[in-house]
Amino acid sequence: MIIANGTPSKALTGIAGFDEITAGGLPQGRTTLLVGGPGSGKTIFGVQFLKYGAEACEQRGIFVAFEESPHRLIDNFKSFGWNLTELQDSKLFFLDAQPTPDLIQGGPFDLSGMLAALSSKIKKMGAVRIVFDALDIVLALLPDAAARRLEMNRLHQWLLKHELTALITAKAGGDDTSSGGQPFGFMQFMVDCSVVLNHRVDLGVSQRNLRVQKYRGSGFNEDESPFVIGKNGFDVAMARSLGRADAQVSSERVSSGVERLDTMLDGGYYRGASVLITGFPGTAKTTLSGAFAEACCRRGDRTMFVSFDSDGSEVVRNLTSVGIQLERYVQNGCLRMVSARTFTGSAETLLVHIKTLAKEHEALCVVIDPVSALAKSGNELTAHAVAERLVDWSKGAGVTLICTSLLDEISTDAQSRTPLQISTIADTWIHLNYLVQAGERNRGLSIVKSRGTAHSNQVRELILSKEGVTLADIFTAGGEVLMGTMRWEKESAARVANEVAEVAVKLKRVSLDAEEAVLKVRAKSIETELVAKKVERDLLIRTTESQKREVSGGRERMRELRGADMAEPESKVKAAKP
Amino acid sequence: MTNSEMFKFCLYVADDTLNSRQAVANLRALCDRYLAGRHEIELVDVFKDPDRAMDDRIFMTPTLVKLAPEPVERIVGSLSQTNLVLQVLGLEELVA
Numbered sequence: 001m002i003i004a005n006g007t008p009s010k011a012l013t014g015i016a017g018f019d020e021i022t023a024g025g026l027p028q029g030r031t032t033l034l035v036g037g038p039g040s041g042k043t044i045f046g047v048q049f050l051k052y053g054a055e056a057c058e059q060r061g062i063f064v065a066f067e068e069s070p071h072r073l074i075d076n077f078k079s080f081g082w083n084l085t086e087l088q089d090s091k092l093f094f095l096d097a098q099p100t101p102d103l104i105q106g107g108p109f110d111l112s113g114m115l116a117a118l119s120s121k122i123k124k125m126g127a128v129r130i131v132f133d134a135l136d137i138v139l140a141l142l143p144d145a146a147a148r149r150l151e152m153n154r155l156h157q158w159l160l161k162h163e164l165t166a167l168i169t170a171k172a173g174g175d176d177t178s179s180g181g182q183p184f185g186f187m188q189f190m191v192d193c194s195v196v197l198n199h200r201v202d203l204g205v206s207q208r209n210l211r212v213q214k215y216r217g218s219g220f221n222e223d224e225s226p227f228v229i230g231k232n233g234f235d236v237a238m239a240r241s242l243g244r245a246d247a248q249v250s251s252e253r254v255s256s257g258v259e260r261l262d263t264m265l266d267g268g269y270y271r272g273a274s275v276l277i278t279g280f281p282g283t284a285k286t287t288l289s290g291a292f293a294e295a296c297c298r299r300g301d302r303t304m305f306v307s308f309d310s311d312g313s314e315v316v317r318n319l320t321s322v323g324i325q326l327e328r329y330v331q332n333g334c335l336r337m338v339s340a341r342t343f344t345g346s347a348e349t350l351l352v353h354i355k356t357l358a359k360e361h362e363a364l365c366v367v368i369d370p371v372s373a374l375a376k377s378g379n380e381l382t383a384h385a386v387a388e389r390l391v392d393w394s395k396g397a398g399v400t401l402i403c404t405s406l407l408d409e410i411s412t413d414a415q416s417r418t419p420l421q422i423s424t425i426a427d428t429w430i431h432l433n434y435l436v437q438a439g440e441r442n443r444g445l446s447i448v449k450s451r452g453t454a455h456s457n458q459v460r461e462l463i464l465s466k467e468g469v470t471l472a473d474i475f476t477a478g479g480e481v482l483m484g485t486m487r488w489e490k491e492s493a494a495r496v497a498n499e500v501a502e503v504a505v506k507l508k509r510v511s512l513d514a515e516e517a518v519l520k521v522r523a524k525s526i527e528t529e530l531v532a533k534k535v536e537r538d539l540l541i542r543t544t545e546s547q548k549r550e551v552s553g554g555r556e557r558m559r560e561l562r563g564a565d566m567a568e569p570e571s572k573v574k575a576a577k578p
Numbered sequence: 579m580t581n582s583e584m585f586k587f588c589l590y591v592a593d594d595t596l597n598s599r600q601a602v603a604n605l606r607a608l609c610d611r612y613l614a615g616r617h618e619i620e621l622v623d624v625f626k627d628p629d630r631a632m633d634d635r636i637f638m639t640p641t642l643v644k645l646a647p648e649p650v651e652r653i654v655g656s657l658s659q660t661n662l663v664l665q666v667l668g669l670e671e672l673v674a
């Protein structure tokens with residue numbers, strides 16, 4: 001993109017995206033030519049330009065309608081919520097300049113009459129913007145190229161004289177808009193700015209593009225930019241403009257709706273993050289995003305759930321079966337279910353729809369299920385850009401975005417690519433997978449990436465039940481990953497084995513206790529025996545001593561009685577002693 | 579239609595541009611030839627009276643409006659195609 005400095009002053013159009021492409025709008029006081037096929041949005045562009053001028057820029061305008069009657073136009077634009085009647089006459093004047101169908105031409109004529117009438121009107125209301133809608137209609141009445149050229153020149157001179165910011169719309173002849181066949185070829189050179197609208201159908205899907213062809217004295221984005229005619233008029237899709245300040249980054253965490261997943265993510269998703277949930281059909285992507293939506297609503301965050309697969313009420317009903325109750329939030333207005341199945345059109349159109357609805361709902365959290373539906377409804381190339389812009393938009397708006405994406409079942413290397421390559425721009429990527437084992441399919445959940453958060457490297461089994469969504473550790477044994485019944489079997493086998501082991505230990509303890517008791521008893525009896533022996537011995541000693549005493553006492557008594565001398569029998573006693 | 583009916587015309591012109599001058603001349607010649615004594619012509623210069631042009635929804639000049647007799651008809655251009663003009667004015671029988 002080229003943005004020149006010191007460009008001539010510009011008149012904002014109020015058309016989202018267009019003012020960015022042209023760095024400020026249409027050239028002020030100059031003429032712009034808007035060429036496009038039927039139904040390409042020329043009139044809308046013109047009216048939006050005038051309306052914005054009248055409402056936001058204090059620039060009054062005149063709309064010269066060659067093709068449609070003003071009150072029909074005003075009626076039609078009510079569908080955009082534009083109340084033009086309010087502006088009419090004082091700020092915005094509609095001139096019905098349709099040639100009457102019974103117009104009879106009796107020779108050459110010119111447009112001086114109209115220009116004279118307009119001059120007077122401009123003076124009276126102080127208009128500075130003017131749109132000539134479908135100038136080709138009136139030019140077609142002129143007999144030859146020379147006359148057309150003359151009238152275009154007259155118009156041009158008149159516009160320059162009045163220094164009006166003018167927009168002339170004209171139908172493109174055929175599909176070749178770039179070369180600009182006569183009579184617009186001449187006009188292309190005359191004007192200061194030229195914009196081409198084109199409306200083509202790719203693979204049955206309508207795709208509108210806008211391209212600025214020339215802009216004297218100003219830089220502009222030269223590429224074709226997709227645009228849509230949305231609920232509120234023109235919306236030109238723009239990649240994020242370079243000058244835009246980065247969106248505020250939040251470090252607040254929001255719950256994913258599954259407690260253990262929050263733990264795995266070290267606290268949940270970041271607010272304002274873009275989360276991608278990929279998986280094969282039926283891997284519970286919707287359920288996981290439903291759990292998120294419920295958690296958001298419980299917190300009180302306004303949430304929008306866009307479903308491309310089924311109706312909003314169906315999603316609500318289906319989620320009830322896994323314990324996710326969204327009905328009450330739909331009723332209290334916190335949650336808006338959007339069935340995008342009825343949306344038609346290119347990816348661009350869908351994006352604009354989603355953006356508009358989210359804005360209307362003031363959504364803080366948006367779920368898009370699945371985002372891969374974007375690729376189906378348009379060609380894949382634009383869908384990719386759209387996915388990028390979706391993420392860009394959500395970041396800019398601070399919206400927490402959950403996108404689910406279907407993976408191709410036959411794609412073996414599922415983790416490496418997602419249909420829209422959105423995986424590279426998403427902040428958190430959760431992958432759901434099937435593990436087919438022993439005649440069962442079980443859901444596995446893993447976090448492929450999560451920017452800026454510590455996250456678990458573990459694969460968990462995702463279990464859906466009436467009570468809700470839970471994660472279970474998977475059973476790893478001997479290098480085998482087990483889920484579902486096999487996990488349960490293994491777990492119960494382990495439980496049984498555990499119990500057996502516990503019982504065995506108990507038994508062992510009991511028997512040891514018993515042995516100990518026996519030993520203790522034995523020890524007691526031995527001790528008792530010991531005591532008895534001691535007593536016996538003591539007794540023995542005592543009796544022996546008393547005997548001895550008795551014996552010696554008796555001997556002395558005998559000696560006394562015998563009256564024998566003391567000295568002589570001493571040796572005999574000694575010898576008898578041992 | 580009787581030959582005594584009065585024709586009322588209003589011719590809107592843009593100053594003295596070529597087309598407008600031709601229209602005035604052509605109308606005068608036609609009236610003098612076919613409607614002698616039973617016509618009225620009002621000339622409106624849109625540059626002098628632009629609001630009139632706006633009100634009467636005259637955007638192409640010159641424009642001839644036949645106000646009477648009914649119906650009201652409009653012819654745009656210099657009126658150089660006399661036969662066509664006569665047809666529109668309901669004067670076919672005068673076409674030679």
